[in-house]
Amino acid sequence: MIGSGNRNRLPVEAGSRKELQNDQTWVSSGTEELRLRVQQRSLREQLERNHFLLQRLNAASARLIQSLDNGDVCEAIAEIIANLIGSEEVAIFDFSRAEHTFSLAWSWGVELSALEPFVAGAGMFGRAAHEGLSQFQERQPVGVLLPYEKNLTACITLKASREVVGVIAIFGLLPQKNGLEWVDYELLKFLETYAAVALQFQRLQGKQVAP
Amino acid sequence: MATKKILLVDDSCTARLVNRMIFSHKTNYVLVSAVDGKEAVDRAKEEKPDVILMDVIMPRMTGLEACRMLKQDKETHKIPVILLTTRGEEKYVQEGYASGCSDYLTKPVNDVELLDLLKAYLGE
16 A cells, blocks of 8 residues: 555656646746736836827927917917916016016916016025026925915026026916826926027017017 | 727817827827817818817817707717816816717826727727
């Protein structure tokens, strides 16, 4: 019995070991396949994210170029912000370095016509002017916002020859928008450079047309 | 399977551009466009699209008015209309459905959400 048992058991054990090895090979190849798939998915997502951003940058860039011929650069900036970022409250301010003041140049969706030129203070406008960097409300220290900055989401610097010549002020976001996302920051970085160029182009064109 | 046709209606050039890019990259839908509600009604009759994607606030004729007209017309009343708008508040959504739209998406448009919704309407 023992002998036969052993004889009987041996093939079973050998079989079990083989099955176990097969299982382990299967498990390890399955795990490897899963790992590769996860890695592939992550790479695909990276490319998709980049493509998603490039599509929006491409649309924004095309719209800005179109605005040079139409003479509606401010409207184009607002349209880009409304459709791609999600705010319908936009204003463009000029900044005078000599007087250190901001004055309203254009606005859309926000009533600021009564706003007199104001001195760049310690708030978002002031920091944008002093530091030459765009300011975002969610990154501001608490308690330094001026009254008209309460609903300000972002203050995007517009520069000419590295000097701040104005800002794009983005006030309230659309109700369905919980905050700025990574793609919004990239679009705003694009506007920081190219909206300034387009506005400068329009101003030069205005000077040429004038007698 | 026949290629599906979408009528995209938006007065914003940026919106038309970005949607065109989304469709050209991920689908083989044929895209025709209009810049306001009035043109949308005419184009819908000419082109007989499978779905209409339409902005709400537009000059000449709003998306809501155009949607009502399309739903009253025998030639176009069966075409699903998806409204695309910046106004996501409940009262605007209700107003959208009251005009006869089939669905309502808020801007900025999410590619995945938009394409999934289109697939659902186009039976793909």
